[in-house]
Amino acid sequence: MSLSPSECVSVVVRVRPPTSPSSSAPPPPALHPPSAPALSFLPQTSSIHAPSPTPTAYQFDSVLPPSTTQSQLYSSAISPLVSAFLSGYNSTVFAYGQTGSGKTYTMGTGGSSPSPEKEGVVPRVLQDVFAAVRNPCDGFTYSLSLTFMEIYNEMCRDLLCPSTPPKSIGIRETDSNEILVTNVTSAPTPDPATALRLLDEGTRNRSTGSTDMNSASSRSHAIFTLLLEKSRSSTDERTGVTHTEKIRSKFHLVDLAGSERAKRTGAVGGRLKESATINAGLLTLGKVIRSLSKPADPRALHAAHRHVPYRESKLTRLLQDSLGGNSRTAMIACVSPSTADYTESLSTLSYAARARDIRNKPVVVAKIVESIDHSSGLFGSPRSPRPGPDSEKLKAEVARRKAREDEMCTSLVDLQYATAEAKHLLVGFTARYGSALPPGAARQLGVVADLLVDETSKARPSPSPGAIREKDEEIARLKERVVECERDLARDEEIFAVKSRDIRTLQKHLAKQSEKAKALDQQLAEERKKGEHLQLRLRTPPTPPQPTLPSAATLLQTATAAFHKQQRHFDKKIQELAINIQVKRDLVDTINRSRQDAANLMARHERRKQELGCKIGRLRKEIDQREQDRLELSIATTVSNDSFDLGGSDISDHERSLEMAEHELESLSHQIRDQQRIVALQKQSVQRVTELGREIEEMGEKRDVLREEAARLEEEYGEERRRILEGAGDAEEPQPQGGEISPLREINLGEEANKENQSVKIELEHEKKRSEELLGINMKLLQDLKLLSKKQKEAELREGGKRRVLLAKSRLVEVPPPPPPL
């Protein structure tokens, strides 16, 4: 393996000839006026001057004017890469530029060219490679194969086997950071004809289309890759071991799709989508170039530590080796000389200039395979008889060995540098991340670092082939150890990442738990406080009963007060009922008495009426008699002419008496009528008396109920008192205190008493009204009776006077007995 110092991407700018009017491609629509700025191409100084927006001079490895032929371009920019490729270096050539700028023309991936002069890069590379392979001068045998693929709409397509599903084609990175494309046809190419045929075949399968700017515009990025494996064997004459050295290299020839502006290409529909994908891929390429062209982060120990967005597109992923990796790379920036394309050309130049700052580290990777060759005539088995020395052969062998030794010395020096660099990186890595690594991994890294001896600092004598071999073996072992350690490290890092995640989760969990624990602590503290408080209460001597737990004395006092209050209430009610009953009885007596009086008066009047009737009858008889007598007397007197008084004055007296009696009778009749009215009233009072009797009866019942209730209350009180006294032991019997009663009972009793009082009051009012009414009737009756007796007296007086007059005149008039006093 040999190592080269890092080298930059070489950038060549190719200016295509202006488009001729007779060109097959339609002229691109001009966006710029004729006075638009133009680029100044200076091939002598390999620079290009852009006047605007800010005057800028771009420097390149070479600037190829429009007159540059394909052959000139190839020999100046590509043939060095072909040599490197044949030496075992990975190489890349890619054409970059706007659409129609001549990328496909330059790369020669547009199909077989009509003339050999116009052949592009790929056919020329193939020709040169096969020419070299055919006549090897380094003792290697070469084998070539090729792949041809495109990235179309961000999908890989195998141009040598288009039926391969794009999804099955993968791009992966090996442990040694090599980019490999899987499941793509790798066609063996024993001769250039086969290779060219495959190129033509693939080109035909490529996605192209017509746009306003290019009638055969590439709609994909085409990647043509040559794979070379060269091997060489040598046998140690002492040991008979054959060493086979194998070197593999790749040559990517990339024809990128051109950046385009939809307005200019007139892309619509599917073309527009292609255009967007193309631009997106190129944008990522621009990002990768920008990122790689920046000076590395001074904090990063290795350029690999900076982030390069290779993975953002398939194109950049595929070109990862070529840009900033193990490859010798050349970029052909294609630009148009047209002022109409000024902006696009400027953009191309800007990226190309940046790409020039990208530093790659191309290395030749060689594998040495050992095998014992028993059949070798020169280094046959020690037991077999050695053939006679051939001086020419020996000379050649010595020369070969010498060359081999030289190579191995070079390899050794390279390895020493690699070891030193590896040690430096490892030490730096351990210093930086050692604390974050698991202890086992850090220790292992230390051991590896110790094993990686910085041989570059030591002056060493030229090693013998045996020593070199030993060294090689040691280095191989060390490398294996390093790879192992790296693997361990990667594993540890993974574990570490997982553990870190776990720790973070646990930390979160812990935080939650500690919050919960805090809350529980608080709760516990509160509970403790409560417990302490309870204990304190238990320890403290018994305090007088709380107001919520009344004593027996208080209970008794309350009960007694309630009882007395109830008793008072019942007493009052019973008393009121007794008064009412008495009032009603008095009323009944009064009514009965009035009735009696009225009945007596009626009887007297009836008697008097009868008497008066008798008297009137008698008086009428007497008057009639007197009239008869006087008539007879008058007759007698007339006969005797005797002027004699025949008792005419007695008749008159009788008539007056009759008149008086009739008058009295009339008055009596009046009185009887009044009396009858009174009797009618008396009938009402009979009803009233009946009602009163019933009411008195009810009241009596009520009074009995009250008395019973009072007795029951007394009993209850007695029981409660006994219970309280029993519960309280020697509690003193409380003295009744007016108004002391349990609030609830007081409310109940108060409500009951109020209700009762109210009803009694209403009843009393009612009774009072009725009594007043009866009293009014009775009073009227009495007045009537008084008036009647007064009239009677007057009549009697009048009659007595008349009677006395009549007695004086006639003894026939009887004087009635005086009426009984009312």
Ligand SMILES: Nc1ncnc2c1ncn2[C@@H]1O[C@H](COP(=O)(O)OP(=O)(O)OP(=O)(O)O)[C@@H](O)[C@H]1O
């Ligand atoms: N240096 C040149 N000399 C002669 N003709 C050229 C040159 N460069 C380009 N052309 C012609 O210009 C036309 C467009 O070129 P080409 O197809 O190579 O462009 P392109 O950059 O590949 O475009 P796209 O990105 O659209 O595929 C072609 O007809 C090609 O023959």
